[in-house]
Amino acid sequence: MKSALLPTYKRIDLSVAKANGTTVEDINGKKYLDFGSGIGVCNLGHRHPDVQKAIEEQLQKYWHVSNLYHNSIQEDVAKLLVENSSGDYVFFCNSGAESNEAAIKLARKATGKTKIITFNQSFHGRTFGAMAATGQEKIQQGFGPMLNTFEYVPFNDVEAVNHAIDENTAAIMLEVIQGEGGVIPANQSFVTDLEQMCKQNNILLIVDEVQTGIGRTGMPFAYNHYGISPDIISVAKGLGNGVPVGAIIAKRKFYDVFGPGSHATTFGGNPISMAAAHTVLQHIFQVEFLQQVETKGENLKKRLIEKVSNLSLVSDIRGEGLMIGIECTRDISTVINQLMQKGLLVLSAGQNVIRLLPPLTVTAKEIDLAVELISETLIENEVLLYS
Template sequence: MSHLFPTYQRWEIQPVKAAGTILYGTDGQQYLDFTSGIGVCNLGHRPEAVEHAVKEQLDLFWHVSNLFPQPIQEEAANKLAESSGLDCVFFANSGAEANEAAIKLARKATGRTKIITFLQSFHGRTFAGMAATGQDKIKQGFGSMLETFIHLPFNDLDSLKTEIDSDTAAVMIEIVQGEGGIHVVTNEFIKEAASLCVEKGVLLIIDEIQTGIGRTGRPFAFQHFGIKPDIITVAKGLGNGFPIGAAIGKAGLAEFFGPGSHGSTFGGNPISMAAAIAVMDIIFNEGFLEETSAKGKLLFAMLHKEVGWMEVVKDIRGLGLMAGIELTVAAQPILADLRKSGMIALPAGEKVVRLLPPLNVTEEEIEKAVSLMKATLSNYKVTV
C-alpha cells in the first residue's frame, strides 16, 4: 500500500537517473524526454551550470528567511526585471503561488474585485487558482468557488468588450493555454485586450508559468506581440527543477505590497535563487533564444510534414518549443504507446498530445521524436 494520496495517475516508468533529454528507468530503458518535467527542465536534466551554482550555494547557507537582505535575491530579481521590462519581483515557490500573489496585488492596487479570465485556461489548484481557471473538471467536488471571477471565450473580443467595466480589477490571460490544449492567443485579441485595460484602468496579468523563460523563443511569450502587461507570473522553467515562482510587476504597484501585505516562508530560497540565476544567464542570451526559435520552427515544419496529413491528426498548433497535436482519438493510449517506443510526452486535454522538449534539444532529437510520433500515430484510425 502506498502512503501517498492518489492525486496523480502515475505512469509505469520509475526513473533512476536523467541527463540532458534522456530519462533512465528501472526497466533499463532510455526515454527521450519531451515533457521537460511539465515544462520545468528547460535546459534538460542536470545542466552543468545549474548544478554547479546550486552546489556552490549549498556550501554557504540553505535558508535564513526573508527577514534578511539577500543579494542573491536582488540579482535574480534584477535579471527578471531587465528581461521583462517590468520593475518589482515577489518570489514564491510555485506557479500557483505566483498567481495568488498577482491576484491579491491586482485587487489591492485597484480596489476592485472582478477578475476576467478565459475558458480552457489553467491558473493553479489553490482556491484562487481554481476560481481563476476556466475548466470545470478541476473544480468538481470542492464546493463553491471564490466569487468575482468571470470566464470568457478565448480570443473573443466582443465578449471582453461587453464584460470589462469599472468593477474589473484585472484581465488574466495565458499567451498559450498549456493545460487547456495549446491554444495560442491571436495578435488582434491580445493587443486590443491590452488597449482596453489601459482605457478602463484595468490591470493586465499575463500568466507565463508555462510559456516564460524562453519556451517560445523570447524571454516571455507576451514579447511576441508588442504589449506591456502590468503583472506577469513565472515559475516552471525558472528554476530548472528547483521550486520557485515569481510575480513581476510595474513600479507603481510596489506601494501596495509593503511590509505585512504578503509573504512566503520559503519564497526566495537561496538554493532556488542560485538555480534561477544560472538558468537566466544561459536562456536569456540572445543567441540561445535565436536557436530556440529556429528549433521551434523545425519542430513544427517536421510535424506538419510527417504527421499533419494523417486523418487521425486534426490540428497542429503552438509557439516556439511548445507544440500541441490535436487528434480525433483519445491521447492517453497514444502516450502509452509512445512510452513503449522510448519517448515520453504529455496530454493537454483529452485529445491533445503536448510536446515540451528542453530548449537545448538537438535537431537529431527533434527528428527522432517526430519519427516516433509518426510510427505511433500510423497505428490509429479515425473514429467518429
Template structure:
C-alpha cells in the first residue's frame, strides 16, 4: 500500500525520464505528451536553456530567505511587468497561492469583501481559492465555504451587473475555463465586464494560471481582449516544471500589502526564478508567439477536419495550444485508450478531452496525435459507435 494520500486517481504510468514532447516510463514505453504536466512544461520537458539556467543557479545559491534582496527576483519581476499590464509582482509557489494573494489584495485594497466568480470556474483548492471556484464538486465534503463569494453564469454580463453591489471587491475571471471544460470567454462579454468593474469601482482579477505564459499565442490571454486587469495571476508554465506562482498588480495596489501583511517562505526561490527567467526569454519573443498562434490554428483545423464530424464529437474549440474536444459521453475510457496507444491527454470535466501540448510541439507530432485521437474515437472499446 502506498504511503501517499490517495488524492489523485493515477493512471498506470510510472515516469522514468522525459525530454521535449516525449515521456518514457519505467517499462521503456514512450508517450507523446499532450498534457505538458497540466499546462506546466510549456517549453517541453527538460528544455536545454531552462536546464542550463537551473544548473548555473545551483552553483550559486538555492535559498536565502525573502528577508534579503534576491536580484534574480527583480529581473523576473521586471520581465513580467514588461509583458503585462501590471507594475508590481508578488512571488509564491503555485497558482492557488497566487489566487489567494489576489483575493487578499482585493479585499484589503477596497475594504470590501465580496468576490464574484463564474460557474464552472476553477481557482484552486485552498479554502479561499476553493471558495472562489464555481464548482460544487470541488466544495463537496468540506462544509460551508468562506462567506461573500458568489457565482454567476459564464459569459453573462447581465448576471454580473445584478450581482455587483456596494460590498463587491472584485470579479475573478478565467478567459478560458481550463478545468471547467475549455469554455472560452466571449469578446463582448469580457469588454462589458471590464466596463462594469470600472464603473462600479470593482477590481478585475484575471486568473492566467493555465492560459498564461504563451499558451494562447500571447504572453497572457487577456491581451486578446483589449482589456487591462487590475490583478493577474500566473503559475504553471512560468518555470517549466519548477514550482512557482506570481501575482501581478497595478501600481495603485503596490502599498496595500506591506511588510507583515502577506508572505511566502519559498516564494521567488532562486531556482524557480532562474527557470522562469529562461522561460520568459523564449516565450516573450514575437516570433515564438507567432509560431504558437500558427500551430494552434493548424491543430484546431486538423482536429475539426479529422474528428469534428464524428457522431460522438459535439465541438472542437480553443485558443492557441489550449484546445478541447467536447464529446457526447464520458471521455475517461477515451483517455485511457489514448494512454495505451502512447498519447497523454487530459480531461476538462467529464465530457471534454483537453489538449495542452508543449508550445514547442512540431507539426509532425500534432499530426500523429490527431491520428491517434481519431483511432480511439472510432474504437468500440471507447464505447463509441
C-alpha cells in the first residue's frame, strides 16, 4: 500500500505493536530489547506505570485550555527543574528544536547582539534557527542560505572559540556531549575555559541538554559533571517519557527579557505533558536513582571495553552514564540491522558510531544480554572483514 506520508524518514523495517519497560514488540509478535528508548526519550522505559497513571488522571480533568490562564501543574514542573539546575525560571514548549529556538531568541534579545558560536558536528534541531545553529552541512543542504549569525568552530578547541569571539557575540551554544555528532564528550578544560571566556566577554553560555539531560548521564543534567553554571539550558526528550514536551531553564536576570508577548506557543506546557513530566522528574531526580544510572553506565562501558575494545573494527568506546558510543572503523548500518534481527534495537550517530541510549531503568541482566549481542555481532563482522 502506498504511504500517504512524506518520506522524511529512512524507516527501518519494523512496525511496533506495543511496548513495555525495556521491551518493544512488533506486529508479528517478535520482541526486542530496546537500547534506543525512542532516541533517548523513554528514560523510565515504555509505559512506566506511574507516568501512565498521571496521564490518565489528568485526562479525566482537562486536556487543554490556554496559556492565558494559570496552570498549577506547570508551576510544579518548573519548580523541580529550577531546584535541580542553575536556572531560576522556565518556559515550556513542545520539542527540543523549539527549546533551542527559544534559547536563541532569548540570548539575542537579552544581549542586543546577534552572533552565536556553535560547534562542528553539533545538532540542535531542524527548524530554521535550530538548523542554522547545527554544525553539520548535511542537515542544512537544500534549504538555501542559512542565518548568517552563527559561526561554527571545532569542538574541544579553545583557541578556535577565542578567535571567533567578537563584539557582536551574544552566546556560545554547545552540547557538553555531542549526541548526533558521535557521542563525543567535551574536555573538562575546554568547558571550564568556555565558561570563563563567556564571563570575561559578557557572552551567554547556552547548554543544549535535549538528549543529555533528565538523568541520562547519571546526574540531573550532563553539565553537572563539569561544574559550570549555564545561563540558559534547553531540555526535551526524556522530560515527558514519550509525551511531547520541551523547555528552557533560564537565570533570574532574564525574567524581564521574556515578558508578555516576547515569546509564546499554543501547546507549550500542555497539562497532559506536564502530568507526565512531573512524575518523570519526581522519579529521576532522586539521588539514589541517579546513582543507579551512574553505576549501570559504568558497568555497561566496562563490559563493552572488556568484550570489544580489542577488535580492529572498534576504534573507541566513550560516553557518560547510559549514553554510550562505540566508534567503528567503517559504516555500521549493517551491524545495526543485524542487531535488530537478533532482537536488540540500537541507534547510529553518524555513519560509524553505534549509539546506546537504553532506558535508565534497564537491569544488569539486560545490560549483559545487550553486551553479548553486540560483542557477538561485531566479532562476526570482524571475521568477515578480515577473512
